[in-house]
Amino acid sequence: MFENLTGRLDGIFKELRRRGKLSEGDVDNVMREVRLALLEADVHFSVVKKFIAQVRERALGAEVSKALNPGQQVVKIVNEELIKTLGDPSKINLTGEKPYVIMMVGLQGSGKTTACAKLAKKLRSQGERVLMVAADPYRPAAIKQLQTLGERIDVPVFTEDGKKPPEVSSHAYDYARKGGFTVVIIDTAGRSQLDQDLMDELRAIQARVKTVEILLVVDSMIGQEALHIAEGFRDTVSITGLVMTKIDGDARGGAAISIRSVTGVPIKFLSTGEGIDAMEAYDPGRLASRILGMGDVIGLIEKAEMAFDQKEAQKQAEKMISGEFSLDDFLHQLKQIKKMGSISQILEMMPGNMGQMAKAVDPRDAEKQLKQTEAIINSMTSQERRFPDILNASRRRRIASGSGTQVQDVNRLIKQYRDIKKLMKTFQKSGGRGLPRLFG
Numbered sequence: 030m031f032e033n034l035t036g037r038l039d040g041i042f043k044e045l046r047r048r049g050k051l052s053e054g055d056v057d058n059v060m061r062e063v064r065l066a067l068l069e070a071d072v073h074f075s076v077v078k079k080f081i082a083q084v085r086e087r088a089l090g091a092e093v094s095k096a097l098n099p100g101q102q103v104v105k106i107v108n109e110e111l112i113k114t115l116g117d118p119s120k121i122n123l124t125g126e127k128p129y130v131i132m133m134v135g136l137q138g139s140g141k142t143t144a145c146a147k148l149a150k151k152l153r154s155q156g157e158r159v160l161m162v163a164a165d166p167y168r169p170a171a172i173k174q175l176q177t178l179g180e181r182i183d184v185p186v187f188t189e190d191g192k193k194p195p196e197v198s199s200h201a202y203d204y205a206r207k208g209g210f211t212v213v214i215i216d217t218a219g220r221s222q223l224d225q226d227l228m229d230e231l232r233a234i235q236a237r238v239k240t241v242e243i244l245l246v247v248d249s250m251i252g253q254e255a256l257h258i259a260e261g262f263r264d265t266v267s268i269t270g271l272v273m274t275k276i277d278g279d280a281r282g283g284a285a286i287s288i289r290s291v292t293g294v295p296i297k298f299l300s301t302g303e304g305i306d307a308m309e310a311y312d313p314g315r316l317a318s319r320i321l322g323m324g325d326v327i328g329l330i331e332k333a334e335m336a337f338d339q340k341e342a343q344k345q346a347e348k349m350i351s352g353e354f355s356l357d358d359f360l361h362q363l364k365q366i367k368k369m370g371s372i373s374q375i376l377e378m379m380p381g382n383m384g385q386m387a388k389a390v391d392p393r394d395a396e397k398q399l400k401q402t403e404a405i406i407n408s409m410t411s412q413e414r415r416f417p418d419i420l421n422a423s424r425r426r427r428i429a430s431g432s433g434t435q436v437q438d439v440n441r442l443i444k445q446y447r448d449i450k451k452l453m454k455t456f457q458k459s460g461g462r463g464l465p466r467l468f469g
Contacts, residue, residue: 116289152212408431
């Protein structure tokens with residue numbers, strides 16, 4: 030989402046790092062470019078003005094003038110001030126009497142229903158017994174959508190025909206309390222715009238059930254309009270946090286930077302993709318690192334931990350080192366990588382030079398390559414996947430035809446597989462010392 034902003038800032042900072050000394054004019058020039066980059070990214074002008082003033086004041090102070098590398102020191106200041114602007118992290122409140130009620134609110138099209146399911150899955154993975162409540166009887170198929178998502182993540186959905194949302198919510202709370210559920214997530218109705226009927230209904234629900242959180246789901250792709258929506262809900266309903274959706278979309282990113290500073294409401298979660306696992310707790314430090322092109326190693330590790338089963342990963346590693354690694358195992362590894370999210374998301378989280386190299390890779394080509402590899406392996410018989418050495422010319426032609434690829438593509442895959450096995454053998458023979466040398 031921040032690709033354009035990251036590119037602009039990266040160019041500014043590259044030039045800055047080359048300079049041994051910085052004059053006041055140099056700082057002003059840099060601040061002018063940073064200001065333009067932020068405004069182009071749709072960051073609110075009041076936020077930009079305050080941010081630039083704070084960075085400039087520090088950049089002209091002693092911490093820069095006495096630094097061994099003033100350019101790098103200014104980059105450090107920009108990072109620190111950006112984290113301040115993005116606001117402190119705020120955890121979801123799960124305290125008090127159970128079940129904890131979380132009311133999800135927002136306009137139609139913001140991704141609210143999907144966000145309910147993502148949050149439910151996240152909380153369920155943390156040991157909570159979650160019940161989702163379908164309290165949107167107005168939008169066609171809203172209840173069915175929540176039920177379908179509930180089936181996917183194995184979380185029950187409470188529904189009641191012919192009842193108003195406040196009554197449905199109250200009955201759901203009683204059901205959850207008697208059933209031993211610890212968290213209730215209410216998917217409320219949305220509207221195409223802010224109106225009195227919407228607010229009255231939300232207040233009526235709040236009067237019937239005691240909520241620990243009222244989370245406003247905001248589509249980050251609508252730019253500064255997100256700020257007006259957040260302010261509208263904040264002024265009429267006691268929203269406690271924000272969920273920013275479509276962070277992975279082709280938006281300029283300004284809403285995410287501005288919204289905490291302008292509204293005073295903390296961001297609690299970011300929805301980072303279409304997958305049901307694609308929701309992460311908001312961390313301003315990690316988001317600032319992504320914006321400034323420093324990657325997000327912690328986020329990458331967390332994605333890997335969610336996608337890979339530890340015992341299975343250990344088993345696969347032992348197979349690789351022992352040389353028993355088959356094309357079935359190769360396919361299994363590819364599927365695990367796909368669980369981590371899109372290639373573009375994974376590349377975006379890589380730090381430093383790796384992140385710069387990743388920008389040269391077209392994510393669409395990488396995605397295509399993954400799908401092609403999967404199709405080729407799936408077109409093989411189980412015997413061919415276990416014993417690739419039997420793949421003669423006629424077998425390879427059949428596999429290429431079955432997978433919709435060329436024989437050269439099949440040959441390339443087999444070569445990649447053999448290179449990996451060769452690498453693992455070298456590693457095994459060297460007692461673990463060969464691998465670092467090969468990559469060093």
